[in-house]
Amino acid sequence: MPDGRQALLAAATQAFSQQGYDSADLRGIAAAAGVSPNLVRVLFGSKADLWEACLDVIVSEAQPLMDVVTRLAQDTGRPLHDRLSDIICGLATFYEAHPGVRGFATAHGQEAPERAELVIQRLLRPAYECAHALIVAGIEAGVVRSSHPALFFALVNAAVSQPPSFSALLSRLAPEIDPGAARIRMIETVVASLLHPPLDTSFTSQA
Numbered sequence: 001m002p003d004g005r006q007a008l009l010a011a012a013t014q015a016f017s018q019q020g021y022d023s024a025d026l027r028g029i030a031a032a033a034g035v036s037p038n039l040v041r042v043l044f045g046s047k048a049d050l051w052e053a054c055l056d057v058i059v060s061e062a063q064p065l066m067d068v069v070t071r072l073a074q075d076t077g078r079p080l081h082d083r084l085s086d087i088i089c090g091l092a093t094f095y096e097a098h099p100g101v102r103g104f105a106t107a108h109g110q111e112a113p114e115r116a117e118l119v120i121q122r123l124l125r126p127a128y129e130c131a132h133a134l135i136v137a138g139i140e141a142g143v144v145r146s147s148h149p150a151l152f153f154a155l156v157n158a159a160v161s162q163p164p165s166f167s168a169l170l171s172r173l174a175p176e177i178d179p180g181a182a183r184i185r186m187i188e189t190v191v192a193s194l195l196h197p198p199l200d201t202s203f204t205s206q207a
Contacts, residue, residue, distance in 0.1 A: 013058070015029050079198075084195055105124060136149050
């Protein structure tokens with residue numbers, strides 16, 4: 001039963017991410033998980049309950065990263081540039097380990113208001129709030145060139161949440177880039193493109 005539950009959650013997260021809530025089919029989810037469709041009702045009760053259970057898992061998976069970001073924001077002994085770079089690298093690593101998260105969040109931002117609100121309040125807003133002070137400090141120091149911290153937050157998320165096919169697609173576009181190094185080089189490019197030397201080095205120890 002526990003294995004069936006985990007398999008259903010994984011299959012459902014992928015289905016909700018790729019197809020959206022309305023198009024995701026419980027029978028298809030059960031088939032992808034390799035379990036009986038009846039198990040969905042037994043374990044979760046309804047499609048809506050299954051969706052919310054998927055959100056619970058995503059929030060739980062994201063919490064360790066949010067804890068790291070909170071500690072980085074408080075670590076005023078390190079330069080702003082380094083701490084912001086650590087956030088970008090950590091976020092890229094998280095998306096690589098959990099490729100369905102971005103699709104889950106964006107798909108439901110366009111659907112029913114109640115599901116969008118749950119995603120915002122339980123996932124996106126806490127993630128943004130724990131990084132907010134550090135991004136604001138980066139803007140004030142000139143390390144981040146953005147008119148608003150939310151714009152930088154959204155841009156970083158979009159830049160590093162590349163799909164699993166990213167390396168293969170990039171190698172076809174630029175064969176000289178080793179597919180095994182593609183994600184590392186992508187992260188390096190995002191950091192180099194979005195973070196800048198501070199306008200005044202005295203800001204680097206402030207947050």
